[in-house]
Every structure is written in structure tokens, then in C-alpha cells.
Amino acid sequence: MTSTAPHQSILDKPFVLDLFAGPGGLDVAGQALDIPSLGIEWDKSACLTRYAAGLDTLHADVSAIRRDGFESLPPEINVLAGGPPCQTYSVAGHGAGREALEKVKRFIDRLIDGEPDEAIDEDLKKLSDPRTALVLEPLRYAIQATRSPNRENRPYDVIVLEQVPTVLPVWRHYAEALEERGLPEVPGHGRVKYAVDFGVLATETYGVPQTRSRAVLIARRLELGEPSLPSPTHHAYEPRGWNRRSAAAETQGHQPTLYADDDIVPEPQRSPETAAAGEPKKRWKSMGDVLGNRVGAHPGRPTPFLVRSNYGSSGVSGRRGVRTDQQPAFTVTGRISRFVVFEHLNERVVCEGPRFSMNEAGMLQSFPPDYPWSGTAQAQQVGNAVPPAFGMHLLSAALGLPEPDTEILRKPWQAATEEQRAKRRSHGCGSADACTERCPRPEDQVPPPSSRPRRTGKA
Structure with missing residues (x-):
């Protein structure tokens, strides 16, 4: 699926690294805009969906890739995107993330100060729910890019993030850090600063047939000009x-x-x-x-x-x-x-x-018809995904592209052939038809029990 509309990005060849990529919402958006992407996802079923859809994927833990596999990532990647898991920040969750917001802001400051990863990792272990720390991974990837010999310490040009609205204070702190202080100084390069825009957007105002609010952040290196959030193309739904x-x-x-x-x-x-x-x-x-x-x-x-x-x-x-x-x-x-x-x-x-x-x-969710949902917990995959139509608007705004034609998503999706699926799984898992030792173990994907009682709705 490709877009036929001509466009000129602020980047010569945009290439997206999609952290916490899920079943492929942002990658589908990228394909519709002729933008290549590589997704990192640790849920096996979501990866099976991605392989069936023909999307380039690493079945891996985002944190592990940053620590141990960053140099294996394509050096030409210049756009960082991510929607960290939202369970601990969600209004529907237990609220561990909301309680930890101030702690997360302090971790952002420590990362910007250039503190060693080892010290930060030790303190992150003290959080009641380790998923809360995942909201820091996009910043940690941005910093790691400036330390990467494979990239010649070249920072990402564009950063695009989305999450539930309760994470807006984190994005605000991201924005302050990236604009006012920049990424930690690298010898010979200085600090890299970004121009940032952020806010809460309603997805139905971008042609998604559901009411869904998301906190988003778009950042560009200062040399690339001021970014702005995408302008709505549809009326808001007012109940x-x-x-x-x-x-x-x-x-x-x-x-x-x-x-x-x-x-x-x-x-x-x-x-x-x-x-x-x-x-x-x-x-x-x-x-x-x-x-x-x-x-x-x-x-x-x-x-x-x-x-x-x-x-x-x-x-x-x-x-x-x-x-x-x-x-x-x-x-x-x-x-x-x-x-x-x-x-x-x-x-x-x-x-x-x-x-x-x-x-x-x-x-x-604005996925194309016939999208090849695979594996188990498919409803959860659908619910966790970035709506592709919304993703098209985010990427277009971030890269300075014209307003996208999301009607292209109404065309049926062409699933990957068995040969194509096997090739992508060989790259993503290490085997054409099975997971390998390098893949995350299912038991590691179960979140720890919350120390807070689950809300039942009873008085």
C-alpha cells in the first residue's frame, strides 16, 4: 500500500524506528506515506500480526535492544517514534504511573544531566510497576543515538511520541528538557536541542471513526525548523x-x-x-x-x-x-x-x-480491511494500536508533509506471502517459523501484581 501523492519531507530519506510497535498502526501509516519503518515489539502475537502484514520487525525487548543491540540497528534511521505501554498511566489502570509522575520527571532530569545508565537502572528497579519506566525509553534511545559509533554519534532528526492523556505532564517535561537543555553533551558535538510541540488531540478530528484522546509530542532538531501538531481535518464529536x-x-x-x-x-x-x-x-x-x-x-x-x-x-x-x-x-x-x-x-x-x-x-481503529490479525489476544492488539489514520497525520506533521489522504486506508490490505512472512520472522525472531532464545519469554511479559487494590466500581 503506497500513497500516490507527491511529497517533499524535511528529511531526504525519512526512516522510522517504532518503539513498542504493537501490531503495526504507525508502520501502516508509514507505508501509506511511502516511509520505511522498523518496529520493535516484544509481544509474540503482535509480532505474528506484523509478520503476516509484511512489516519489518524485531521481536525483542525495547530496553534490551537499547542496552545490548543498539549498534545493530540501521544507522540510516532518523525518525524515532514510540507509544510506550500505557497501563500504569491509564485512567483505567491502578494508577502506579500517575503516582510516579514526579519521580519520572526527576529521572528525565538525571538522563539529561548525563548520569550513568547503571545508576539510573538501579533506581528504576524501585518503582512499584516496572512498566512505568518504559515511558523513559524514547529519551534513552535519543541519548543513545548520540553515543553510537555506528551512527557516528548522529542524533535523531525527528521524534514523535503518543500516549494516553495522563502522560501529558511527562511530554511537557520532555519538551522543556529537549528545548532548554538538550541531550547530554557529546565531545566534539555539544548539546543537541530540539524545537517541540505537544498537546492532547482527539482522533475523530483526524478521520478515525471513534472518540479517542491521545497526548502527543513532535520534536525536530532546531536546524529543521519549528514543528506543529497536525491541524484537524474533521469536526470534533460533541455528545x-x-x-x-x-x-x-x-x-x-x-x-x-x-x-x-x-x-x-x-x-x-x-x-x-x-x-x-x-x-x-x-x-x-x-x-x-x-x-x-x-x-x-x-x-x-x-x-x-x-x-x-x-x-x-x-x-x-x-x-x-x-x-x-x-x-x-x-x-x-x-x-x-x-x-x-x-x-x-x-x-x-x-x-x-x-x-x-x-x-x-x-x-x-482505521486499519485497512482484511488486515491479518494473528496470534492470541487479538482484541487487545487492536485496542493497543495507534490508529493508522491518526499516525498518518502525526508523521506528516512531524516531517512537514502536506495533509495526508487517509482514504487510502480504506483499501483492503495485501497480506504477506508465506515466503515474505518467513523472511521477516527470520529477521525478527531468528527462525522462519518459530521464536528462538533471543526472543522475549512469555513469562517475562506478565506484569507484576499491583500493590494497589483493583477498583471494582462499588461504593
């Missing part, structure tokens, strides 16, 4: 302005009984950064816009339909929200397979229909 009854009456001439005001789950307020990004141009995309028509192996889902989600409900059924096919989806998470879909609406009958397939769930 208070959505009249379910009017929409139902327009479509059906009557009102289904599931349209209850107290079913509505309030959406998070949009940030000032989103409003400042510019006035969106088009109507947001709805679930029906992307799922209603036949494309590739997707047969098209009959409309109208309703979706009841447990996102944001804390397990309390009475708080579960309902949306119609004329609205964007709720945030697609690893619980997407639990969303209940109702079809055949009329005045008295609302029947439960088939739940979203992984293909449909991926399309709600």
Missing part, C-alpha cells in the same frame, strides 16, 4: 450536541427503546490544545461510514445498528453507554469484543446481532 431521538426519527421514523438519556456516558472534555489546533473541516466519521459497505472480505454490516459499550462503566451495567451507527465508536480498547451490537430496529424489536469481528474492530 451533548448529538440528538439521538432526532437521528432515529430521521432514519426510522420512530424511536428505539434503547435511546435512554441515562445510558449516555459523559465524554472527557476536550483539551485547550485540541481547540487551538484549528477548526476542523469535515463531519466526523461514524461507525456506519466504515462498516456499512462491503469492502474486501468484509461483507458490510447492516444498518442501522446500536452498540452498547462497557467502556468507562467500571463494570456497572447501568452506566454503559449506547451509540448508533451514525456516531463514532466509543474508544476501542481490549474490551472491543465485549461490545454488544443490536440490529433490526423498529418500534418494538431490538435484536442482538453479531459482535464486532476483529476485522471490524480494526476498521474502527
